[in-house]
Amino acid sequence: QQPVQSPQAVILREGEDAVINCSSSKALYSVHWYRQKHGEAPVFLMILLKGGEQKGHEKISASFNEKKQQSSLYLTASQLSYSGTYFCGKEGGGATNKLIFGTGTLLAVQP
Amino acid sequence: DTGVSQNPRHKITKRGQNVTFRCDPISEHNRLYWYRQTLGQGPEFLTYFQNEAQLEKSRLLSDRFSAERPKGSFSTLEIQRTEQGDSAMYLCASSPSLGRQAFFGQGTRLTVV
Secondary structure (H helix, E strand, C coil), rough: CCCEEEEEEEEEEEECCEEEEEECCCCCEECCCCCCCCCCCCEEEEEECCCCEEEEECCEEEECCCCEEEEEEEEEECCCCHCCEEEEEEEECCCCEEEEEECCCCEEEEE | CCCCCECEEEEEEECCCCCEEEEEEECCCCCEEEEHHHHHHHCCEEEEEEEEEEEEEECCCCCCCEEEEHHHEEEEEEEEEHHHHHHHEEEEEEECCCCCEEEECCCEEECCC
């Protein structure tokens, strides 16, 4: 039931773009995206609640295809500060809003 | 700082000992979650409180684990008779009753030797 992310890891030079994908084998009703730097707490980036929704946060944006049970995170003109591990999360159902996190994508941005 | 606070940040303990971690959520948040994260993996849900009521527990939470949230404020997570497999980062998160965004604390890193 854990969403699968691809790629597992990506190395970029500053200014390059990247796409991180998140796929679920079961229905995906909403997607949360987090970034976690080493030794730090996961930091919320955005949540997508509807199929077809797209959102942006600085130069980071995301799309959500409910039909395909997929979401993608787009990082444009990457900066050193974008380095970290990115997790998507799906809500586990019920009233708790607990998150089931994806497998993670390690992003390293080099000067 | 009005974020989620966790103590201690690091804990090293010998196998078989009991440990207790504390989480202070953002003050107006009535939803509180505990997650466990091992190296290279995403956080895994452990348990959920709405105010003082523990409404869901994961099957990951064996009978050696217990969590409380007295008076719906701070929460504690206790692990009894620790095992090496308990070594992980324990994360606490909170969210407001009408919101879906979870705010995470810095975590408590447990090492069982």
